[in-house]
Amino acid sequence: MHGSFSIGGRPLGAEEIAMMRSLLREYCAQRRCDRQGDVAEEAARYLVALYQGGLSTEEELRRRLYEKRNWGGQLI
Structure with a gap:
């Protein structure tokens, strides 16, 4: 197994996925x-x-995540 995947752009490895999950947890909290x-x-x-x-x-x-203001029709 390769350890990363791509959905049309740069491949995402385990470290990148972990970083994004952490950012998302922080953001949602x-x-x-x-x-x-x-x-x-x-x-x-x-x-x-x-x-x-x-x-x-x-x-x-x-x-950039925190600059984005409108998710799902909600102003947050």
Whole structure:
């Protein structure tokens, strides 16, 4: 087994996935959103898109995630 996967962009390895999961947990805790809900799902997709678009550091991803204001029709 290879240890990473790709969904059309840069491959995501175990370290990248762990980093994004951590960012998502932090984000959902701060915003009080359900980690299994629509807001979390949209945020996760956004993180992957940012990573595959070239952003790779935790700080860059965190900053962009928190700049995004409207998830699932909710202003948060």
